[in-house]
Amino acid sequence: MSSLHDLYRDHGQSPWLDNLRREWINDGELDRWVERGVRGLTSNPSIFQKAMTAGNEYDDQFARLLADGMGVADAYWELVLTDIVGALDVLAPVYEESDGLDGFVSVEVDPKLARDTESTLDAARALHQRVDRPNLYVKIPGTVEGLPAIQAMTAEGRSVNVTLLFSLDRYAEVIEAYLRGLEDCQGDLSSVSGVASFFISRTDTEVDRRLEAVGTPEALALRGQTAVAQGQVAYQIFKQKFSGPRWDALASRGARVQRPLWASTSTKNPAYPDTLYVDQLIGPDTVNTLPDATLEAFTDHGTLARTVDADPDAAQAILDRVTDVGVDLEAVADRLEDEGVSAFVKSFEDLLESLTATADRLMEGARAESNWLDQMEGHR
Template sequence: MSSLHDLYRDYGQSPWLDNLRRDWINNGELSRWVERGVRGLTSNPSIFQKAMTSGDEYDEQFSRLLADGMSVADAYWELVLTDIGGALDALAPVHEESDGIDGFVSVEVDPKLARDTDSTLAAARALNQRVDRSNLYVKIPGTAEGLPAIQSMTAEGRSVNVTLLFSLSRYADVIEAYLCGLEECEGDLSAVSGVASFFISRTDTEVDRRLEAIGTPEALALRGQTAVAQGQVAYQIFNQKFSGPRWEALEARGARVQRPLWASTSTKNPAYPDTLYVDQLIGPDTVNTLPDATLEAFLDHGELARTVDADPATAQAVLDRVTDVGVDLEAVAHRLEDEGVSAFVKSFDDLIESLTATADRLMEGQVAEAQRRDHLKGNQ
């Protein structure tokens, strides 16, 4: 048993892995992470860009897909869904053992659709139907345009991971979309679930930049505190929204809470502890999705204690002081949302460009091989 097992058993938090590589599926590394206590997995366009542009793990399948006449973009989705299928298999035992609480694998819709409600909904439905596994989460960006898609997917009984959340107000909107979707959904709600992914470290990076620009002693003293405080206040919103008569009526129909998921939990500033965004956000009914390096760090020296609701008054006071010294947290969230969408779009575009170059290279190799064989036949 590892501290990841303790994290779930003693504190109610599910550690997930924020990474996916085909060689991990093939060589058993992903299964070993599950044995060490990982209870779910998240992916995104940046993760797939890194995986598919490193080594030749994907070349054989990619070549076969191209030979069958598939476009580069369609072949990309085949590669992605092959990896997702392998991860779903590896996490299936966790899904069964946990009665559908964990064991989920997340795959994101095309990030270019983040500002288009109808296209996002159509893409999310298509992914859900194509994969058709009970432990799949389709990731939808928590943009204003994404909210109706989140509500519709939930109303249709489909499970969603809402991604790219940076503000408390948008988080409240996401919970409302989930609750409305559950209310619209007919029948037993126990097969529907969701998570809302609050991005943590990026908030400190942007807020710290603004605090340093302000430059007063009061502002500088607040560096490195906003992201954790915002997560802790978000947890208070979670507890408030998932209680009372409205929630109890849904719970009676089998509804599950939409758990807060702490994402982007590797520290970007080397001056901060490498497990800061794990140690300070531990509590029941939460998920923390960590890159493998951060998981290793937590296994080595993470601190196990219930911290996410240890001092909510102080967390709110931190946010108040940050606002008082001149940082507009809604403006921070707006900027980070735009940057997050743009970063995923760029990763997607860069990957398609790289796969196109790979397709050209593979085609050249096939032509050269055909010419070699023709030459050999001519000499016989």
């Protein structure tokens, strides 16, 4: 038993893996992560960009798709969904053993749709219908435009991972969209699931930059504290929203809470402990999705203790102090949301450009081989 098992058994937090590579499915590495205690997996366009441009693992399937007349963009989704289905197979036993609590694999809609409600909804439905697995989460950005899509998907009984959350106010709106979706749902609520992904480390990166611009001793002393404090305050919102008569009525119909998911949990500042965003956000009914390097660090020297609600007043006090020294946290959230959407769009577009170049290389190789065979045939 590893500390990842202890994290779930003793503290109610599910550790997920924030990475996916095809070779991990083929060589059993993903199975080994599950054996070590990983209970779910998240992906995004940046992860697939790194995976597909790192070697030639995808070339054979890509070449077959091109030979069948498929365009590069459609071939991209075939490559992605092949990996997603492979990961879903590996995590399916976790889904069954946990009665649908864990074992999920997340795939994101086209990030270019983040500001388009109807197109996001159409794309999310299409992914759910195409994959048709109970342990699939389709990721929808928690933008203003994403909120109606989240509600509609939940009302249809489809499970959603709400991504790119940076604001406490927006988080409350995401919970409201989920609750309304459950109230609108006519089906079995026990089969509907959801997580809301709060991006952690990016908040500290941006807030620290602004604190350093303020430059006062009080501002500088606050560096590296905002992201954890915001996550801890978000947990208080979670506990408040998923309690009381309204929630009790839904729970009586089998509804599940929409768990907070801590994302972007690798530390970007080397001056901070490498397990900072795990150690300080541990608590029941939460998920932490970690890159493999952070998972390794936590299993080696992470701290197992319930911390996410150890001192909520202190967490709120930190946010108040950050505001008092002149940092506008809503402006921070708006900037990070825009940057997050833009980063995923860029990864998506860069990957399509890279795949187009690969397609040209593969087709050129196929033409060269065909010409050689023709020449050989002519010599006979």
